[in-house]
Amino acid sequence: MTGKAVFLDRDGTLMPDVGYPDDPESVELLPGVVEGLHACRYAGFRLAIISNQSGVGRGYFGPDTVAAVHQRLLDLLQAGGVSIDDSQYCLHAPEDRCTCRKPSPVMIQRSAAHLGIELAASFMIGDKPSDVEAGRRAGCHSILFAPGMDRVAEPGAAEFVADSWDAIADFIRATGAVRGHA
Numbered sequence: 001m002t003g004k005a006v007f008l009d010r011d012g013t014l015m016p017d018v019g020y021p022d023d024p025e026s027v028e029l030l031p032g033v034v035e036g037l038h039a040c041r042y043a044g045f046r047l048a049i050i051s052n053q054s055g056v057g058r059g060y061f062g063p064d065t066v067a068a069v070h071q072r073l074l075d076l077l078q079a080g081g082v083s084i085d086d087s088q089y090c091l092h093a094p095e096d097r098c099t100c101r102k103p104s105p106v107m108i109q110r111s112a113a114h115l116g117i118e119l120a121a122s123f124m125i126g127d128k129p130s131d132v133e134a135g136r137r138a139g140c141h142s143i144l145f146a147p148g149m150d151r152v153a154e155p156g157a158a159e160f161v162a163d164s165w166d167a168i169a170d171f172i173r174a175t176g177a178v179r180g181h182a
């Protein structure tokens with residue numbers, strides 16, 4: 001377990017949060033995502049998507065729709081030169097009481113085991129308190145992505161609140177170089 005990773009929420013962090021995304025054609029990347037992920041790569045981090053997609057459990061669409069949206073996102077990232085090492089999706093509804101839905105750390109732990117990642121050297125980035133909490137429970141550092149907000153009332157366990165992907169990239173460059181041992 002010597003690698004380190006940045007675990008990424010998807011909706012609201014990599015792409016706009018539209019509620020229950022079901023249209024691959026409407027997927028787009030948020031500003032600065034490609035540059036930010038390049039910065040993570042350069043600092044030696046592997047990249048993994050950790051996403052709740054309860055639209056399946058709620059019966060709004062099937063897992064094939066999640067797969068199609070996911071593939072479109074991967075294609076857009078790949079076009080920017082960014083490849084994703086692992087992706088973990090929870091397809092359950094909250095009332096399913098599954099073990100994987102964030103803020104559970106299970107998807108992060110599963111991805112870390114798959115990639116051989118040291119969690120204490122890794123980050124979870126997301127726009128919701130459940131992302132920060134999942135990162136905290138997994139033993140990662142957490143970054144709360146809060147675009148357009150220069151102050152957040154409840155950062156929770158987040159070590160850093162970023163209002164842009166530029167800010168995330170700067171933070172990763174600064175801390176990744178110190179903590180890293182990839």
Ligand SMILES: [Zn+2]
Binds near residue numbers: 090098099
């Ligand atoms: Zn689940």
